Amino acid sequence: MSQLRVPVSARDHIRGGNDADVTLVEYGDYQCPYCAMANPIVGLMERQYGRALRVVFRHFPMEEVHPLALTAAEAAEYAGDNGVFWEMHDAIYANQPRLGVPLLFAIAGTLKLSQIGLRDSLASFLHAERVRSDFLGGVRSGVNGTPTFFINGVRHDGGFSASELSAALEQQLTVTR
Structure with a gap:
């Protein structure tokens, strides 16, 4: 049973x-189709559990199979610098079939972010170290694929369907209450 090595x-x-x-920590990759499938399920868990649940997202771009994942992660970090990380995060997953630099700029425009600022951020790899730090923390925690979830610091080795995640969260709620 793997433990989360980098505390929230x-x-x-x-x-x-x-x-x-x-606390549900997800290591995800913006080009991973399974992460895109998991994103609305995580949203459902947030609505279902309300204040009892805290969700954390960390980057785990698997660049060898998902060449756009790092660029998307850096764009999300740029959005985060401007207070709209989660809006960018959700929009990338919602539009994943069209993932590419033009989509990232379109989302930035929708979020009223400077497209010149995004261009400069991506060109200079401004957020690459932050994304790399998340990735290395995932490796240290035993992450080897995406999405990988940790619930209260323990790796969730089950599936990410609504019923499976809900059952795992319920189990933790029973322990903590």
């Missing part, structure tokens, strides 16, 4: 409060 901190992208009973 203020540097992470977090939805939900620090007082939540359960």
